[in-house]
Structures are given as structure tokens and as C-alpha cells.
Amino acid sequence: MKDKERVPAIKDTDLSDQSHLYTLPAMLRLFTVIVCVALALGAPNRHCEDVLARAGLTTKYNETIAHAVHSMTVDALKLFNPRATANNRVPTVNQDLNQSQKVLPYAPHTETGSGFSTMTMNIIDGILSQIGHSNDGLGPNWSPIERVAHVFHMWDLWHKIYTTTWQDIQTDIPSQATCDCVLDVDNNGVKAAVQWVADHYESGTPITLLNRPIPKLTDAQSWGVWRDRLLHYYTPAALKDAAIYLYCETQHM
Numbered sequence: 001m002k003d004k005e006r007v008p009a010i011k012d013t014d015l016s017d018q019s020h021l022y023t024l025p026a027m028l029r030l031f032t033v034i035v036c037v038a039l040a041l042g043a044p045n046r047h048c049e050d051v052l053a054r055a056g057l058t059t060k061y062n063e064t065i066a067h068a069v070h071s072m073t074v075d076a077l078k079l080f081n082p083r084a085t086a087n088n089r090v091p092t093v094n095q096d097l098n099q100s101q102k103v104l105p106y107a108p109h110t111e112t113g114s115g116f117s118t119m120t121m122n123i124i125d126g127i128l129s130q131i132g133h134s135n136d137g138l139g140p141n142w143s144p145i146e147r148v149a150h151v152f153h154m155w156d157l158w159h160k161i162y163t164t165t166w167q168d169i170q171t172d173i174p175s176q177a178t179c180d181c182v183l184d185v186d187n188n189g190v191k192a193a194v195q196w197v198a199d200h201y202e203s204g205t206p207i208t209l210l211n212r213p214i215p216k217l218t219d220a221q222s223w224g225v226w227r228d229r230l231l232h233y234y235t236p237a238a239l240k241d242a243a244i245y246l247y248c249e250t251q252h253m
């Protein structure tokens, strides 16, 4: 109620300042005030929830997208657009979780090795060369084999997105309104969900954003639990959420 009363109050003050009512500058100013009040009331978020639901995103798109991008790198973005650089706006967990800023507003370049002949071995070299430095974006709690599983899981997911829903949306591309809403990560919950991941890396090794305990990866039995968790976001609906976000983010690079 209080917020609604503010609209006429600001409008009156603004217009009474103007000796020339209804001139273009006055109307622009009034428009700006209305937009600001609308933003303060959160109206665009409700609008975006509708837009994204109509575009076929799930109600948990914050979590499916945050999972798909939380450890995104420039190399991975290049899968979706070869022109990708660190000049992107994908929110990621800071590789160095000792810094106070836990979430970066972009996906960074990361080092992979180059001394080996296959990509796989070079990635393993990159992971193992960081063990003990806790600056690979996972925090202090992951064992070496858990770090290896995480990195290859993410590459596997990005390839899965690329070979499935990414291909589908090329013939049914997201609208500008959908892209505007899905890219508004500060307000649509995606950045908050990446922050959730960063916060939980301080105390554990979350694989999903479901806040379930997970055993240390030590044997076939614990791997069985890990495998189920790792496959959680491989549903067509979750893959589509991620593909739409990645399409919108990379289409203009």
C-alpha cells in the first residue's frame, strides 16, 4: 500500500517543477519515475516469470542454469560460440574462493596443460597441477578424484547440451523477451543460485542444488551415489533451460 501511494506523490512533485507541462523532457522524466517505481515494486520479475514459463523453461531454471554455468570457462563457452572471450556475462564461482567476492560476473580463462597429446590428459594435468592450491573454484573439500570427476562431469554436461537441446533451439530460437529475462541474472535468481553453490563449497562437495548430503568418493558404492547426483540435471527439461540461457548469452559474441 505504501509503495503504491508513492506513485502519485512523485508524479505530482515532478510535474509541478515544470513550467511547461507535457513537454517532451517532462514526459520523459515522468516515464523514468514510473519505470523506477515499477522496478522497485518488482513488476518486471513477475513479468519475466510469465515470459520464461511461456518459453518453456522449468520453474527451477535458476538451479538448472546455475548448475550448468557455475564453473563455466571461456574454453567451454567456445563450444557454443568460437568467438567467446572472457568478455562475457556468465556468473561463475570465483576460482579463488579465498577472495571475498565468491561469484564473478563472467566466465574466466583457465589453464589447461599443453604438454600431452590429448585434451583429456591435458585437462587432468591442469587439475592435478592445482591440487593443494585451492584455486580451482571448488574450495578446500574435494579430493583429487572428486575434482577430476567434477571437471569431466561439467564437460560432459556441456557436450550433452550442445548435442541435444542446443540443436533443437536453433530451429526454434528464443525470443528477445525470453533472452532479456533469462539474461537478467541479477534479478532472476540465477546469480543467487551460483552464490548458493559458492557458499556450499566452503563446507562440502555439493553436486546438485538440492542440499542433500553426499559421501566421500572412495569406492564403487559411493560412486553409485555420485553417478545418480551427477546425472540429475541431464533431463531434457533441465538441458533446455541451460541451452536457452547459453543461446541468449552467446548469440551476439
Ligand SMILES: *[C@@H]1O[C@H](CO)[C@@H](O)[C@H](O)[C@H]1NC(C)=O
Pocket: 096, 098, 133, 134, 135
Ligand atoms: C586459502 O586460505 C587457506 C586458509 O587460510 C590457506 O590454507 C590456503 O593456502 C589459501 N589458498 C589460496 C589459494 O590462497
Ligand SMILES: *[C@@H]1O[C@H](CO)[C@@H](O)[C@H](O)[C@H]1NC(C)=O
Pocket: 059, 060, 062, 063, 189, 192, 193, 196, 209
Ligand atoms: C530457485 O528458485 C526457487 C523458486 O523460486 C526457490 O525456491 C529456490 O530456493 C531457488 N534456489 C536457489 C539455490 O536459489
